[in-house]
Structure formats: C-alpha cells, structure tokens
Amino acid sequence: MKSSGRAEMRQIVLDTETTGLSPNKGDRIVEVGCVELIGRKHTGRHFHYYVNPERDIPAEVVAVHGIDNEKVKDSPKFRDIAEEFWQFVAGAELVIHNAAFDMGFLQMEFDRLATEGRSFGRLAEHCSVLDTLMLAREKHPGAKASLDALCKRYGIDNSHRTLHGALLDSEILADVYLMMTGGQTALILDEEPAESEQEEVSFDASAILASGERLTVVRPTEMELDAHQQMLAMIEKASGAAPLWHGRSK
Structure with a gap:
C-alpha cells in the first residue's frame, strides 16, 4: 500500500465526571476517560483515571455517576496525572459532547497547578476541539441532542449505561461521532420524505x-x-x- 504522505488525524474522544456543575465555585474532576481514534478507527489506546477531588462529593451528584468519597479516597489527585494526560492528548483533536463543560473543568485543574509553579498553558491551544453537541444541533435542528438521544437516533446500544461514567461515555460517544459523521444520516428519518x-x-x-x-x-x-x-x-x-x-x- 502506498503512503499518501499525509498523517491521519488523531482524535481523542473525552469525557469527565465531576463533583458538580461549576469549576468556578470549587467543583472538581472525579473521573476522566479518553479513547483514541486515528484515521477514524479505534486504536485500543485509552486514558482513564478516577481522581481524588480533595473535597466532598455531594450525594445528589453520586446518584448521577455513582462515584462517592470512598471510591476515590485512594485515587491519584489531578496533579498526579496532569503530565500524563497532557502528553496523551498533545496535538490531537478533542471530541467532546458539550465541550465547554469539560474544557472548563480541565482548564481549571491546570490553572490550579499554575499556582503551584507547574505551568501547562491553555489546553485549547494544546489541542483543537470538536463539540459533538453543537454538531448534533446543526445536523438535527430542534431534536434532542443528549448522548442517550443520539444513541437512539443512530441505533447504538447503550443499555449498559445505567450511570454516567467518563470512560464508558467516551466509548459510546466515539461510536455516535463516527455514525454522525459517516454520511449515513439518510438512514435515520424523523418523518416521511417530501x-x-x-x-x-x-x-x-x-x-x-x-x-x-x-x-x-x-x-x-x-x-x-x-x-x-x-x-x-x-x-x-x-x-x-x-x-x-x-x-x-x-
């Protein structure tokens, strides 16, 4: 096979779980999960850690993702995995559902490290970002664009998703993204054609x-x-x- 002379795009499908909704109010990351695609194919490489948020996890949030204080008490802190994460995503396109949420939390964690003398810079300049939530809204105006709704639209089995989980959601999102961008949307009809x-x-x-x-x-x-x-x-x-x-x- 002849080489095209062009490197295939490397993409990292990413998700996080957190202690709440606002990094500006002290909420922290409790799980980060990534799967790697190269040339739109799964490579089998992934990055996954549960993270000790160094604060309590509210009960109402535990009900969403099932990650409680006991589960992460012995997990690494974000500072312990920051360098490994930074290297794993270097130069890739991050594929994220509702990217502003996850990017906000990740940047907050790196900004915290800057106050400790470990400067990583801006994650959005270290990687490019593709927001699948925005992509879904552009492709299907007015339709529900949650991950569960997109799984139903594209026929992707997510019956094993009883709780949110960063690695599981990244794996599901990778399948959703590939279907959504694979030119097969004509097979998914909301109504009869004109x-x-x-x-x-x-x-x-x-x-x-x-x-x-x-x-x-x-x-x-x-x-x-x-x-x-x-x-x-x-x-x-x-x-x-x-x-x-x-x-x-x-």
Missing part, C-alpha cells in the same frame, strides 16, 4: 453509449474503501446482523 423527494430518477446509460461518448469510471480510494468497511462494521454492530450486501461475491 413527495418531490420520492420521485424516481431515470438514467439510461445506453443513450450515452450510443452517442459514442465514454463513461468515466471513478474508483474509490484506499481511504474511502477503509471508511466503507468501517461503516459496514458499525452497521453490523448497531443492528446485530451483517448488512445483506456485505461479503457477496463480485
């Missing part, structure tokens, strides 16, 4: 051949073939069965 969209288009190749003109054959690139195989695998995962056309002899 009458004009139901009209069949007639194409008579014999007329072109009779005119003496040559038909141009456009073959898919290796990257497009890889993306096609990946989409077939995702359809099979979502439906529980291989697509009918998959594996047919040519």
Whole structure:
C-alpha cells in the first residue's frame, strides 16, 4: 500500500465526571476517560483515571455517576496525572459532547497547578476541539441532542449505561461521532420524505453509449474503501446482523 504522505488525524474522544456543575465555585474532576481514534478507527489506546477531588462529593451528584468519597479516597489527585494526560492528548483533536463543560473543568485543574509553579498553558491551544453537541444541533435542528438521544437516533446500544461514567461515555460517544459523521444520516428519518423527494430518477446509460461518448469510471480510494468497511462494521454492530450486501461475491 502506498503512503499518501499525509498523517491521519488523531482524535481523542473525552469525557469527565465531576463533583458538580461549576469549576468556578470549587467543583472538581472525579473521573476522566479518553479513547483514541486515528484515521477514524479505534486504536485500543485509552486514558482513564478516577481522581481524588480533595473535597466532598455531594450525594445528589453520586446518584448521577455513582462515584462517592470512598471510591476515590485512594485515587491519584489531578496533579498526579496532569503530565500524563497532557502528553496523551498533545496535538490531537478533542471530541467532546458539550465541550465547554469539560474544557472548563480541565482548564481549571491546570490553572490550579499554575499556582503551584507547574505551568501547562491553555489546553485549547494544546489541542483543537470538536463539540459533538453543537454538531448534533446543526445536523438535527430542534431534536434532542443528549448522548442517550443520539444513541437512539443512530441505533447504538447503550443499555449498559445505567450511570454516567467518563470512560464508558467516551466509548459510546466515539461510536455516535463516527455514525454522525459517516454520511449515513439518510438512514435515520424523523418523518416521511417530501413527495418531490420520492420521485424516481431515470438514467439510461445506453443513450450515452450510443452517442459514442465514454463513461468515466471513478474508483474509490484506499481511504474511502477503509471508511466503507468501517461503516459496514458499525452497521453490523448497531443492528446485530451483517448488512445483506456485505461479503457477496463480485
């Protein structure tokens, strides 16, 4: 296989769990989970830690993610994992659902370290960021855009998601993102197509051949073939069965 000479995009799908909703009011991170994609494919690499927030976790928040004080009392503090996290995400595109929330908490943690003499800088300058919440709202105006709603829309099984969890949610979000950006949204219909969209288009190749003109054959690139195989695998995962056309002899 010939190299295209271009490095494939590295993306980190990321999620955090926290003690509350406001980093400016003392809330802290209690879990961070990331999964790596390169060229839109899972690499199997991930970054995951439960984090001691150095403060109490309110009961109403524990009810959401199940992470209580006892669970994280012996976990590393964010300062202990900061360098490893910084290196793991370096130069990648962060894929986050409601990115402002997670980025706000992560930047707050790095700003705290700056007061201790450990300056990391701005995370948003260290990585680029793609917000899947904004992307979902652009693609599906007026529709629900929560992670659960998107799983339902794209046929992704999240029945094992009884509580929020940073690593689990990152894995689910990775599948949602790949489906949402894989050109298969025409398979997910909210309503019947307009009458004009139901009209069949007639194409008579014999007329072109009779005119003496040559038909141009456009073959898919290796990257497009890889993306096609990946989409077939995702359809099979979502439906529980291989697509009918998959594996047919040519």
